Amino acid sequence: MSAVGGGGAIWGRAEQQDFRSRVRGCLLGGAIGDALGAGIEFESLDAIREAHGQEGVTDLVPAFGRRGAVTDDTQMTLFTVDGLIRAQVRRDTGAWHPPTDVHRAYLRWAATQHDWGPDERRKDDGWLAREEWLYSRRAPGKACLSGLGDEVMGTLEKPKNPDSKGCGAVMRSAPFGLLVGWEPQLVFQLAVECAAQTHGHPTGYLAAGALAVISHSLARGEDLDSAVQKALAHLATRPGHEETTDALKRALGAVRQGMPTPARVESLGEGWTAEEALSxxxxxxLVAEDIRHGLLLAVNHSGDSDSTGAICGNLLGTLHGETALPPVWLVELEGRDTILQLADDFSMEMTQGAALHGPAGSSPGWLARYPRA
Incomplete structure (x- = not known):
């Protein structure tokens, strides 16, 4: 990629198309993995097999009243993207502090968890917060709800829920890696700072940073093994990294132990904590023969199936792009149109933002979608 990033960088047409495919793949792949695991999230592997056969789930199963329903994992991931776009748009004003913009986006998500529907009086919320289908509770994590229960933003110096290392921050953090024009250490730092808004334990926020670096490498066209090695290098510089580092090393070690099985997946944990979900x-x-195989492996275990499926989908979707995603799952995916709109808006902002807003003039339609206020 010869030139990357928003704010005036020049992209070739093929580069733009490749980037858009990876962004779409990341968000749609994560949502598919989330939907595959949503109906079996709290079930043991034995119960899954009893209900769905020895292979476990092999297709979407009903959750929240329909097939293809997503959970809070996808909801929060979408608001991460919304916050990142808003940060880029607000950069023109000189108010350049992406953690604040992402935090405001998470507060908009939190409103969807207690409001009946969009508040049309809040014109500055932008278009995503007006999507009525998002106003539905999908088993949100307690740390996410409490961390966003007021407007005070958690920071690394004073994080929210300092003892929480649940997977609620890592499962929403793949989009930080789509900032391909940023250096990896800055992507890592932004993901870590935004994770501390709800999960203040070092493992809770460092796992989010590690996922962001892995996603960043994949979005730049690197292979997954190299991406994990980069994440390990960044983790090594941070206090309290040991649990996340050990979990990633266990994942790499498991690859060398033979054919992938649910038992091997369960040897890495259940996924309720950040480092286990990432691992x-x-x-x-890493062991996926294709996206279908990888996602089914990621959800058929006794643990947090939707979160492990969502993160795996983020990774495989970014690695292979949207055209590798199974179409039979895409057609039933809840919110697919919204996810595609958001993915394409993110891609446009990152590759052509200078044409949408800046000193020479701004698109009123774009600023209505992503207000600067």
């Missing part, structure tokens, strides 16, 4: 997702992505 399981990375392992399943």
């Amino acid at each position: 399981i997702a990375v392992y399943c992505a």
Whole structure:
């Protein structure tokens, strides 16, 4: 990629198309993995097999009243993207602090968890917060709800929920890696700072940073093994990295132990904590014969199936692009049109933002979608 990033960088047409495919793949792949795991999230592997056969789930199963339903994992991931776009748009004003913009986006997500529907009086919310289908509780994590229960933003110096290392931050953090024009250490730092808004334990936020670096490498066209090695190098510089580092190393070690099985997945944990969710997702992505195989492996276990499926889907979708995603799952995916709109808006902002807003003039339609206020 000869030139990357928003704010005036020049992209070739083929580069733009490749980037858009990876962004779409990341968001749609994550949502598919989320939907595959949503109906079996709290079930043991034995119960899954009893209900769905020895192979476990092999297709979408009903959750929240329909097939293809997504959970809070996808909801929060979409608001991560919304916040990143808003940060780029607000850069023109000189108010350049992406953690604040992402935090405001997460507060908009939090409103969807207690409001009946969009508040048309809040014109500055932008278009995503007006999507009525998002106003539905999908088993959100307690740390996410409490961390966003007021407007005070958690920071690394004063994080929210300092003892929480649940997977609620890592499962929403793949989009930070789509900032391909940024250096990896800055992507890592932004993901870590935004994770601390709800999950203040070092493992809770460092796992989010690690996923962002892995996603960043994949979005730049690197292979998954190299991406994990980069994440390990960044983790090594941070206090409290040991649990996340060990979890990633266990995932790499499991790859060398033979054919992938649910038992091997479960040897890495259950996925309720950040480092276990990351480890399981990375392992399943590394051994995946294709996206279908990797996602089914990532959800058929006794643990947090939707989160491990979502993270694995983020990784495989970014690695292979949208055209590798199974179409039979895409057609039933809840919110697919919204996800595609958001993915394409993100791609346009990152590759052509200078044409949408800046000193020479701004698109009123774009600023209505992503207000600067």
